[in-house]
Each structure stands twice: as structure tokens, then as C-alpha cells.
Amino acid sequence: MKRRRKKRTTSLLVLAIVLIGGWLGLKPSQSQNLWQTAQALLPTAQSSTTNSTSQPNASTAQLADLDYQSGQSAVVAVNNNQATLDPDSWKTNHVVYADLDQLNRTSTANTAYLEQRNVANDSLRVRQTVQPTGWHQKFSGRQAILNRGHLVAYSISKGISVDGNYDPNQQSGDQNNLKNLFTQTAFSNQRLQTVYETKIRTALRNGKKVIYQPHAIFRGSELMPRGVQLQAISTDGSLNFNVYIFNVQPGFTFNYSDGTSQTSSLQVPDTTI
Numbered sequence: 001m002k003r004r005r006k007k008r009t010t011s012l013l014v015l016a017i018v019l020i021g022g023w024l025g026l027k028p029s030q031s032q033n034l035w036q037t038a039q040a041l042l043p044t045a046q047s048s049t050t051n052s053t054s055q056p057n058a059s060t061a062q063l064a065d066l067d068y069q070s071g072q073s074a075v076v077a078v079n080n081n082q083a084t085l086d087p088d089s090w091k092t093n094h095v096v097y098a099d100l101d102q103l104n105r106t107s108t109a110n111t112a113y114l115e116q117r118n119v120a121n122d123s124l125r126v127r128q129t130v131q132p133t134g135w136h137q138k139f140s141g142r143q144a145i146l147n148r149g150h151l152v153a154y155s156i157s158k159g160i161s162v163d164g165n166y167d168p169n170q171q172s173g174d175q176n177n178l179k180n181l182f183t184q185t186a187f188s189n190q191r192l193q194t195v196y197e198t199k200i201r202t203a204l205r206n207g208k209k210v211i212y213q214p215h216a217i218f219r220g221s222e223l224m225p226r227g228v229q230l231q232a233i234s235t236d237g238s239l240n241f242n243v244y245i246f247n248v249q250p251g252f253t254f255n256y257s258d259g260t261s262q263t264s265s266l267q268v269p270d271t272t273i
Contacts, residue, residue, distance in 0.1 A: 053273075055244065056080060063244050064219040064226055071267045074246040075192055081273060083233040083242045085111075085211045090235050093118065095152055095164040097179040103223065105133050106182045109215035110151045112160075116204050120158035120173035130176050134183040134224030134259030138252075145249050145261065149184025149228070150174060151214040153197045156204060182216040183224045183259050185249035187268060192245050195272045196230050199239060208234040217244070224259035243273055 054077045055063065068074065090113050098108035128148045137146050152160075154173035161167045162177055174180050184193075203210050212232040216225040224247065231242035246268075247254075253264040 053077060054080065058244070060215070060217060060229075063217050063229060066226070066244075066246075068246040068248050068268075070265070071269070073271050073273075074188070074248055074268050075272050076244045076246075077273050078229060078231070078242045078244050081241055081243065083211075083213075083231040083240050085213060085231060085233045087211065087233050087235045087237060089113075090209050090211050093159075093166045095157065095160050095174075097162075097164050097177065100179060103133060103221060104178075105218055105223065105225075106151060106179060106216045107218050109213050109229075110180060112152045112157070112210075112212045114156055114200070114204055114210045114212060116207055117166075118156050118158050118160065118173075119201055119204050120155050121171070122155065124172035126172070126175055128176060128181075130178055130181050132178075132181045132183045134222070134256070136259045136261065138261055140251065143186065145186055145252055146259075147184050147186050147189040148181045149189045149193070149216075151180050151182065151216065151228075152212065153200075155197060156200055156212070182228070184228065185247055185252075185254075187249045188228070188245055188247050191270055192272055193228065193230065196232070196241060196243065199241065200232055203234050203239040208236060208239060210234045210239060219256065222256040224254060224256045226256060241273075 053073055055066070056079060058078050063078070066076070093113055093115050095110060095112040097110050098106070101107045130148060132148060135146065137144060139145065152174055154175060157173040159166050159168060159170050160174055161170050200210055200212055210232055215229040217227050217229055218225045227244050227246045229244045233240045248266065248268050250266060250268045251263060252261045253266055254261045
């Protein structure tokens, strides 16, 4: 309701400016300048209801309220792509796994304090069995459209136990942890989120210490998240990003209230920031 009111207010302001120009008897060139000024006000109102490539200082609620538009980038920069995490808060190697909410969703961010020893050997990966909220698998040909998406990726969580502490005897990364899995589209996971996980993995391999905070973003009481916010910063500042990735799949639309889907003409470009 607030967004509609803002858009209506801006439109009325534009109309008022144009009418005032006519009442004042401005010359055509002056009226044109006035009209261009009025038009410049419109994108500000429109950007609050559609996807944009940037969402400065966006809150969780604002991200949840974004609607993906076919053909636009599925990755949005948050806070000018700068993490809001404090690099000085890195003290020990561990992961803070947030508790599930009353709907059993991973609706609160997990925070990982990572270092080189957390880069996992992919050969130790096992079959996923957890069914997170909103799980309704479907196949396009032989390709699954959904993944059990990890908030803190398997590949960067070697030695991290289910309680989040580092255990040298835990050689594999996080696998079937309910507090770390959400229903994610294959495209969002394998084509987009993986790009940012690779940035973290590269930094860790180079001896950097990294704070990483992934956050599945749900709208209201929906069981499938609308997207996932990823932000990370290394203690030396060389790695720094903050993005929101829409949970979308080319050729499909989702009912996020329960995770069911149907085929569509949705187009999603394969681009990141």
C-alpha cells in the first residue's frame, strides 16, 4: 500500500507541475524543460515496485517485496555491492547456524567465519536427503529445476560440525543440515550463487579470512524463498560483495506460498555483478 501511495503521489506531482506551466503561460521551450523535469521524477517511484540493478541499503523486508521481471538481471547489488559486515568481528573459525523459524524455514541469516582449512574436498560429498520447506521437485527433460540450496556452501565448510564449531575430524563440508538448506532453483544455485561462492573459495585458498553471511529471503509466510542475499568480506578488505539473487528458473514460474511451479515464458539472463 505504501508503494502505491508513493507512485500515486508522484504522478499527481508531475501533473501539477505541467498544469502550473500552462497557467503561467510558459514558452514552449520552458514547458518542455518543465515536462522533462517532471518525467525525471517517475523512475524513483517505479523502482520501488520493479527489479533494479541496485538496492542501496535495502532491508530484508524490501528485498522480499521485490518482484522479478522477465528478461532483467536476476542479481541485484545491495548497498552498492558493499558488505555491511564488520571484518574485525572475525575471531575464531566457526559458523553461526540460525534456528529454524516456526514454519521450519531458514528465514534468519547464517554467518560463517571461514579460513583456508574450510575448503572442502568435493569427493566426500554425499546424496542430499533433506526436504526443505516449499520442496516440490519438477524436471525439465531430465534436468531438475530445484536444488537443495546450501546457505553456507559445502565447498567452504570443511571441518564445520552441525553445531557450527570446527572439528578437525569432520573432513567433509556441511551436507544434510536442516538449518543450512532451502528450496532453491537450479539456475539460482548452479549459475548465479556459485559465482560468489567461487570468489570466497578463491580468497580462502589464497590464505584470506572471510566473513560470509547468506540469508534466504521469504515474503510473509511463504514456504519457498523469493531469493537469497549473499554478502562477504575478507579481513583485509580485498573481498567485498553484497548481492541479492532472485530465486527464479528460466521457463518456469513459482507459487512461492508452497513451492509448486508451472511452465512459462520466463526469461532469465545468465549474468552476475
